[in-house]
Amino acid sequence: MRIVLISTPLGYLGSGKGGGVELTLNSLVYGLLSLGHSVDVIASRNSKLYKSNEKAKLHLVEGEDQISWQHQNYNSPITIPDNSLLAGMLEKGLNIAKQADILVNMSYDWLPIWMTLNVDLPIAHIISMGSESSVISNLISKVYAKHPINFAFHSKIQANDYPFIKKPIIIGNGFKLDNYTFQDSVKGPLAWVGRVAPEKGLEDAVYVANELGEKLKVWGVIEDETYASKVEQSFPQETIEWMGFLSTNELQKELGKCRVLLNTPKWNEAYGNVVVEALACGVPVVAYKRGGPSEIIKHGHTGYLADPDDKKNMLAYVEIIEKIERKKCREWVEKNASTDIFANKVVNWLNKVMHEYL
Ligand code: UDP
Numbered sequence: 001m002r003i004v005l006i007s008t009p010l011g012y013l014g015s016g017k018g019g020g021v022e023l024t025l026n027s028l029v030y031g032l033l034s035l036g037h038s039v040d041v042i043a044s045r046n047s048k049l050y051k052s053n054e055k056a057k058l059h060l061v062e063g064e065d066q067i068s069w070q071h072q073n074y075n076s077p078i079t080i081p082d083n084s085l086l087a088g089m090l091e092k093g094l095n096i097a098k099q100a101d102i103l104v105n106m107s108y109d110w111l112p113i114w115m116t117l118n119v120d121l122p123i124a125h126i127i128s129m130g131s132e133s134s135v136i137s138n139l140i141s142k143v144y145a146k147h148p149i150n151f152a153f154h155s156k157i158q159a160n161d162y163p164f165i166k167k168p169i170i171i172g173n174g175f176k177l178d179n180y181t182f183q184d185s186v187k188g189p190l191a192w193v194g195r196v197a198p199e200k201g202l203e204d205a206v207y208v209a210n211e212l213g214e215k216l217k218v219w220g221v222i223e224d225e226t227y228a229s230k231v232e233q234s235f236p237q238e239t240i241e242w243m244g245f246l247s248t249n250e251l252q253k254e255l256g257k258c259r260v261l262l263n264t265p266k267w268n269e270a271y272g273n274v275v276v277e278a279l280a281c282g283v284p285v286v287a288y289k290r291g292g293p294s295e296i297i298k299h300g301h302t303g304y305l306a307d308p309d310d311k312k313n314m315l316a317y318v319e320i321i322e323k324i325e326r327k328k329c330r331e332w333v334e335k336n337a338s339t340d341i342f343a344n345k346v347v348n349w350l351n352k353v354m355h356e357y358l
Pocket of ligand 1: 016018019020021023024193194195219220221244245246247248251271272273274275277
């Protein structure tokens, strides 16, 4: 197949602004290339694909970012800036897709989904978030009525946010395992990884660290400075150790030294890439029992699921984390979330979408 992928309209690939979509896109490209498909990626100026994806054709587009949906009101109208990056990526993508088999949209936004009803080319959508906008959810509902196969989700629990989706297509996610080294560091520090923004609930992880009289190592883009300093100031100085945003290779080296990852989302996390990345390094995860992480983590086997927003419950599980065998964490990723498994699921799905357009 020749597959054209539309990237996120937030930041460039490598900036971290696009969150998990950046890694997901690279994993998917790698998996598709390994299966012998040809891939074109349309992304923002300055984007870089991983070295292992050199065989993909990268097309760069200039333009203004969209506003992230999780930071707008649920009922906000659609905003498209002048010189829109999203519109530019679509224009280029649609043009290239004339010579390709299918266009795959990875941006969570209105315009590409609306296009599905208005062009003859097959457009398949990887929905990367729970329901964060009424306008987008209503549009998905409308398009789904005509093209029920054209949407795929990362987890069942994410798809539940769209109650009109009767039989969701679940593709999970994939991780290039040789990018992550297993480490048996049972006595290491506490880790937290993610965009530093309110929906990620950093304060609950800092609470746990503070109760234990330990530091919390925090990796990721500080997306919301005001929120970050508010969390920092609510606890004794230096409880948080800011580690910055690292490349996958640097991140996994450091993360693998930790004894547990705390994962504290306050929203219906679609999947939770950082959870699987920790597991791939052998790091067990304690997360709230909500969203994608609650589908990924096997309670008592690869980590623990605490009652949502119950920090004390989370603390109690962190205190017994050494009961988890780190090898089992890595094994789960090998068996369930490799790039091969992911790409095969996506290809099966895309074949079904293409079949609808014959
Ligand atoms: N990440 C990274 N370097 C860092 C911290 C995070 O590359 O220092 C990446 C991480 O690999 C993951 C993404 O940021 O792919 C966060 O994705 P996740 O699915 O956990 O959450 P999202 O940001 O999409 O809500």
